[in-house]
Amino acid sequence: MEALILTIIATSIPLLLAAxxxxxxxxxxxxxxxxxxxxxxxxxGALGAVLxxxxxxxxxxxxxxxxxxMASIFSAFTINFMTNQVATGLGLTIFATGLTGLAGxxxxxKTIPSLPKIEIFLLSDxxxxxxxxxxxxxVAYLSIAIIIFTSLFLKYSKSGIILRxxxxxxxxxxxxxxxxxxxxxxxxxxxxxxxxxxxxxxxxVLTPHWSEGMTAGRGWIALALVVFASWIPWRIIVxxxxxxxxxxxxxxxxxxxxxxxxxxxxxxxxxxxxIALTMISGRLSKNNSVVPSSLGKPFFGSQ
Amino acid sequence: xxxxxxxxxxxxxxxxxxxFFGISSAFAENPTKVGFVYLTTPGDHGWTYAxxxxxKMVEKRFGKDVKVxxxxxxxxxxxxxxxxxxxxxxxxxxxxxxxxxxxxxTLKVAKEFPNVKxxxxxxxxxxxxxxxxxxxFYEGRYIQGVVAGLMTKTNKIGYIGAYPIAEVIMxxxxxxxxxxxxxxxxxxxxxxxxxxxxPVKEADAAKVHxxxxxxxxxxxxxxxxMLQIAEKNGAMGFGQSTDMSAFAxxxxxxxxxxxxxxxxxxxxxxxxxxxxNTGDSPNHWPGNVWGGIKSxxxxxxKFQNMPANVAQKAQEALDGIKTGKINIFAGPLIDxxxxxxxxxxxxxxxxxxxGMNYYLQGVNGKVPG
Numbered sequence: 001m002e003a004l005i006l007t008i009i010a011t012s013i014p015l016l017l018a019a020x021x022x023x024x025x026x027x028x029x030x031x032x033x034x035x036x037x038x039x040x041x042x043x044x045g046a047l048g049a050v051l052x053x054x055x056x057x058x059x060x061x062x063x064x065x066x067x068x069x070m071a072s073i074f075s076a077f078t079i080n081f082m083t084n085q086v087a088t089g090l091g092l093t094i095f096a097t098g099l100t101g102l103a104g105x106x107x108x109x110k111t112i113p114s115l116p117k118i119e120i121f122l123l124s125d126x127x128x129x130x131x132x133x134x135x136x137x138x139v140a141y142l143s144i145a146i147i148i149f150t151s152l153f154l155k156y157s158k159s160g161i162i163l164r165x166x167x168x169x170x171x172x173x174x175x176x177x178x179x180x181x182x183x184x185x186x187x188x189x190x191x192x193x194x195x196x197x198x199x200x201x202x203x204x205v206l207t208p209h210w211s212e213g214m215t216a217g218r219g220w221i222a223l224a225l226v227v228f229a230s231w232i233p234w235r236i237i238v239x240x241x242x243x244x245x246x247x248x249x250x251x252x253x254x255x256x257x258x259x260x261x262x263x264x265x266x267x268x269x270x271x272x273x274x275i276a277l278t279m280i281s282g283r284l285s286k287n288n289s290v291v292p293s294s295l296g297k298p299f300f301g302s303q
Numbered sequence: 304x305x306x307x308x309x310x311x312x313x314x315x316x317x318x319x320x321x322x323f324f325g326i327s328s329a330f331a332e333n334p335t336k337v338g339f340v341y342l343t344t345p346g347d348h349g350w351t352y353a354x355x356x357x358x359k360m361v362e363k364r365f366g367k368d369v370k371v372x373x374x375x376x377x378x379x380x381x382x383x384x385x386x387x388x389x390x391x392x393x394x395x396x397x398x399x400x401x402x403x404x405x406x407x408x409t410l411k412v413a414k415e416f417p418n419v420k421x422x423x424x425x426x427x428x429x430x431x432x433x434x435x436x437x438x439x440f441y442e443g444r445y446i447q448g449v450v451a452g453l454m455t456k457t458n459k460i461g462y463i464g465a466y467p468i469a470e471v472i473m474x475x476x477x478x479x480x481x482x483x484x485x486x487x488x489x490x491x492x493x494x495x496x497x498x499x500x501x502p503v504k505e506a507d508a509a510k511v512h513x514x515x516x517x518x519x520x521x522x523x524x525x526x527x528x529m530l531q532i533a534e535k536n537g538a539m540g541f542g543q544s545t546d547m548s549a550f551a552x553x554x555x556x557x558x559x560x561x562x563x564x565x566x567x568x569x570x571x572x573x574x575x576x577x578x579x580n581t582g583d584s585p586n587h588w589p590g591n592v593w594g595g596i597k598s599x600x601x602x603x604x605k606f607q608n609m610p611a612n613v614a615q616k617a618q619e620a621l622d623g624i625k626t627g628k629i630n631i632f633a634g635p636l637i638d639x640x641x642x643x644x645x646x647x648x649x650x651x652x653x654x655x656x657x658g659m660n661y662y663l664q665g666v667n668g669k670v671p672g
Contacts, residue, residue: 007514209348
C-alpha cells in the first residue's frame with residue numbers, strides 16, 4: 001500500500017507544479033496553453049544539465065530556467081506584441097516539441113542519477129505516514145512550499161492583490177497606475193518556472209532518460225487542473241492527487257483483475273474536470289469572481 | 304563594347320553550364336526513391352529507432368542507388384494520409400509505412416497511385432500495390448517466458464501491454480507458453496497502458512506491478528521506462544525492440560531486437576529487379592513477409608544477469624524455435640477459463656494467431672472489450 005501511495009504522489013507532482021504555475025499566470029489574465037511545451041523544455045534542460053554537471057540538483061535549476069525561457073518567448077509575443085494568447089500558446093507547445101526533439105537528440109540513450117530522497121530527522125520514522133510525507137525528494141517538498149506560498153501570496157500580500165486586480169480588470173488596474181504588462185510578464189515567467197520544474201521532475205525522478213514528447217500530455221492535464229481547482233491554489237493539491245490516484249487505481253485494478261473496464265477508469269479524471277467545469281459555470285451566475293475576468297484578453301494600454 | 308561582349312559571354316557560359324547540368328543529371332543513374340513514414344522519431348529508442356536502424360542498413364547496402372526520404376512524427380489518421388500522399392507525389396517508388404494505424408491511409412493513397420509500391424508494417428490488409436510485413440515478435444516472448452519462469456521468486460510476472468489487439472495478445476500467450484514450460488506455479492498479470500508510448504505511464508504500470516509483488520516484468524510498449532523502474536527496485540525485465548541494457552544494466556535479462564533491415568533490402572531489391580509482389584497468403588493473414596528468429600528479423604540479444612543454467616535453458620528455447628523443434632502454439636492449448644482451444648497433435652496456424660482474443664492458461668484476468 002505504501003509503495004502505491006508513493007507512486008501516486010510521484011505521479012501527481014509534475015501535474016501539481018505545472019498547474020500552480022499556470023494558475024498564477026491565469027490569475028494575472030494570461031492564458032498560456034504552452035504548458036506542455038514548457039514542461040518538455042524543462043525536461044530536456046534538466047537532463048542535459050545533469051549529464052553535463054553530474055548533479056541532479058542542477059537539473060532542477062536548469063529545468064526552471066528552460067521553462068522561464070519558453071515563458072519569456074510567450075510573454076514577448078502576447079504581452080508586448082499583443083498576439084492572440086490561445087494561438088501563441090498552442091504555437092509554443094508545437095515549437096517546443098520540435099525544439100526539444102532537436103536539442104534532445106544527443107541525449108537519447110543516456111541515463112542520469114535520480115534525485116535523492118531527503119529524510120526529515122525523526123519525522124520520517126513516524127509509523128504509517130512517516131515514509132510517505134517526510135521521506136521525499138527536494139522537488140516534492142518544494143512543490144508543497146510553492147502551493148503554500150502562492151496561497152498566502154494571492155490572499156494576503158499586496159502584490160498578490162495587485163496581480164489579481166490585473167487579471168480581473170486590466171483597464172482599471174492600468175488607470176490606477178499598476179504596470180499591467182510587467183506584472184503579467186512576471187506571472188507568466190513564474191508559470192514557466194513551475195512548469196519547467198514539473199517537466200524536469202519526469203527525467204529527474206520518474207523515468208531517468210530522455211525520449212521525445214515524454215511529458216505525453218501532462219501539460220494539458222495541468223491546464224484542466226487549474227479549472228478543476230477553480231483558481232484556488234490548495235485545491236490543486238487535491239486535484240493532482242485525484243488525477244494521480246485514479247491513474248494508479250486503474251493500473252492496480254488491472255493488475256488485480258477488477259471487473260471495471262480500464263478504459264472507464266482512464267476516463268475518470270476527465271469526467272471529474274467536466275463536472276468541475278459545469279459546477280463552476282453554474283455558480284458563475286451568482287458569483288462571477290471565480291474566473292479572472294480579463295483572462296485571455298490582450299491589453300492594449302500603453303505602459 | 305568590351306563590357307557588352309563580356310556580358311554576352313558570361314550569359315552564354317551560364318546557359319551552357321545550365322544546359323550541361325540538365326543533361327548530365329538526366330543521364331545520371333536514376334536512384335530508386337524510397338520513402339519511410341515514422342510514428343515517432345528514432346529518439347524513442349524503441350520501435351521507431353529499430354526502423355531507423357533498418358533504414359540505415361538500406362542506405363549502406365545500396366549506397367547511391369537509393370534515395371531515402373523519411374517523415375517522422377506522423378500521427379495515425381488523416382495526417383498520415385496527407386504525408387503518404389506527399390511522399391508518393393514526390394516520386395518515391397516504394398513507401399514503407401511503419402505503424403499499424405497507417406493501414407487505412409496506406410490503402411487509400413495506394414489507390415490513387417497505382418504505380419507506387421507500398422509496404423505496410425504490421426497490418427493485415429493488402430491490395431494490388433500494398434504488401435505487408437511483420438516480425439514474429441511472439442517468438443522472443445516465448446523465450447522471455449522461459450527465462451521469467453526460472454528467474455521469478457514470487458511467481459508473479461507483471462506484463463505491460465499497449466492495446467488489447469491480436470498482435471499483443473499473441474505475445475502474452477506465447478510468453479505464457481514459455482512460462483508454463485518451466486514453471487507451472489507462476490502466473491502473469493497484465494496491465495493495459497492504452498498507449499504505445501508514454502514513459503511516465505509505463506513507469507507507473509511497472510511500479511504498480513512491483514508493488515503487487517511481481518519480480519519479473521515484460522512489456523509490449525515502446526519506452527525503456529519499465530526497465531529503469533525494474534533496475535531501481537531490484538526487479539528484472541526484458542528489452543523491447545532494441546537492446547535497452549544501457550538503461551538497465553542490472554535488470555535487463557535480454558532484449559528481443561527488431562531487425563527490419565533484411566526485409567527492407569529484400570523488398571527494394573525485388574522492386575529494382577521488377578519482381579516486387581504482395582505474396583499469396585490469405586488476405587487476413589499478416590502478409591507475405593512475416594519473419595522471426597529463423598529469418599533473422601527477430602534477433603535475441605545476449606543473455607545476461609542470469610545464472611548459467613537459466614541462460615542455457617534460454618539458449619535451448621532459442622535453438623528450438625530456430626530449428627522448428629519448438630512449436631509455440633502446439634496443442635493441447637487450453638485458455639484460462641478451461642476451454643480447449645486446440646487438441647493435442649494439432650497446432651494453431653498463422654491465421655488463428657491473428658484471431659486471438661483470449662488468454663491461455665497462466666494469464667490472469669480476461670481480455671478487455
